[in-house]
Amino acid sequence: EVQLLESGGGLVQPGGSLRLSCAASGFTFSSYAMSWVRQAPGKGLEWVSAITGSGGSTYYADSVKGRFTISRDNSKNTLDLQMNSLRAEDTAIYYCAKLDEVVPAGAAFDIWGQGTTVTVSS
Amino acid sequence: QSVLTQPPSASGTPGQRVTISCSGGHSNIGINYVYWYQHLPGTAPKLLLYRNNQRPSGVPDRFSGSKSGTSASLAISGLRSEDEADYYCAGWDNSLRGPVFGGGTKLTVL
Numbered sequence: 001e002v003q004l005l006e007s008g009g010g011l012v013q014p015g016g017s018l019r020l021s022c023a024a025s026g027f028t029f030s031s032y033a034m035s036w037v038r039q040a041p042g043k044g045l046e047w048v049s050a051i052t053g054s055g056g057s058t059y060y061a062d063s064v065k066g067r068f069t070i071s072r073d074n075s076k077n078t079l080d081l082q083m084n085s086l087r088a089e090d091t092a093i094y095y096c097a098k099l100d101e102v103v104p105a106g107a108a109f110d111i112w113g114q115g116t117t118v119t120v121s122s
Numbered sequence: 123q124s125v126l127t128q129p130p131s132a133s134g135t136p137g138q139r140v141t142i143s144c145s146g147g148h149s150n151i152g153i154n155y156v157y158w159y160q161h162l163p164g165t166a167p168k169l170l171l172y173r174n175n176q177r178p179s180g181v182p183d184r185f186s187g188s189k190s191g192t193s194a195s196l197a198i199s200g201l202r203s204e205d206e207a208d209y210y211c212a213g214w215d216n217s218l219r220g221p222v223f224g225g226g227t228k229l230t231v232l
Contacts, residue, residue, distance in 0.1 A: 112166035
C-alpha cells in the first residue's frame with residue numbers, strides 16, 4: 001500500500017526550530033519528487049517546498065526561503081523539513097505529498113500523508 | 123492573497139450540476155496544466171483531476187475539468203451529499219518557480 005507518514009510536529013516558541021519527517025512506503029521513492037504543503041488554521045493550502053527525486057535540486061516558497069531546508073534520504077525512503085526561525089504565521093498542518101514526476105514541473109500531488117501539526121506560540 | 127482566484131463558496135442541491143471557477147495568469151494557468159483537489163477537513167487532500175481534465179483511477183466521471191486561456195473550471199454533475207468539501211485548483215507558476223494553489227472553494231450540498 002502506498003503510504004506517507006509524517007512526524008515531528010509540536011509546539012515551539014517563535015524563533016525556534018523543528019524538524020519534520022515523512023516516511024514513505026509502497027512506491028519507488030527515488031523515482032519521484034516530493035513536497036511539503038501546509039494549511040494554516042482557517043486558510044487554504046499553501047505549497048512550502050519541493051525536492052527532485054535525486055535530491056539534487058530544491059525549491060521553496062518565498063515565505064520560507066532562507067528559513068526552511070528540505071532534504072531526502074533515498075536509502076531510507078524518508079523526506080525531512082528542517083524549519084528554523086519559526087514565526088507565528090508558520091502555524092499550520094504540514095502535509096508530505098508525492099509529486100507524480102521526477103522533477104517538479106506541475107502540481108500533481110497524487111499521494112498525501114495525514115499531516116502533522118506545527119504550532120508556533122510563546 | 124492566493125495567486126489563483128476561486129470563489130470562496132458554492133452550493134447546490136442533490137442531483138444538480140455545479141461549477142467552480144479558477145482564475146490565474148499567463149505564468150501559470152495560461153501556459154501550464156491545471157489540477158484540482160478535494161479536501162475534507164481533518165483528512166488528506168485528494169487529487170481529483172490532473173492535466174486540466176484527466177481523472178485518476180477511482181474518481182467518478184461526475185467530476186470534469188476544462189481550461190480556456192488563463193481560467194479553468196471544475197464541474198460536478200449529479201451532486202451528492204458526500205461531495206460537500208473544500209475544492210482547490212493548482213498549477214505550476216513559471217515566474218515563482220513552484221506550484222501555486224487557489225484559495226479554495228467550500229462546496230455545500232443543500
